Amino acid sequence: MTTYYTAADLANEFSITRRAIRFYETKGLLQSERRGRFMYYDYRQRARLII
Template sequence: MNRPEPENRDLFAIADLAREFGISTRAIRFYEAKGLIAPERVGATRVFRRRDRARLILILRGKRLGFSLREISDYLDLYDANRTQQANMLVEKVDERLGMLEQQLSDIQTTIAELREMRKLAVGEMEKA
């Protein structure tokens, strides 16, 4: 029996989401414990809906982009509330993150240039010997 594509399904088991996103079920339970997702329960079984899946996508994207769980939580809190506030907050946080990454890139480029110069000097000294 073929299962519908994830976007077309209404319900998901924790193992389905873990497999789909390449994360552990423990990670999903961690996000639940932090209040970032709130699956329903049928007995002892967690039942995730499309909304939970969408929130999990946003959580994983936020983590991949370097946002803290607090920042992700703040963003998700606005998800159902005010779209304008959500967009403003996202722009602010993205600008902060871009600034930090651009500074890190500049620092890395400077370090690489310095290391190349040091290597060049060391090679020059070895050739003299």
């Protein structure tokens, strides 16, 4: 079972803004999966923010 994170979850965990998450996505550093109104990120995208 894969754990998914929202942009707000990642932003809070890494002390960055949700806008920064969206910026990284537009630059191709992160990829999200849309489910309804929300964008979700998997563990691989979270790992990219750790580095």
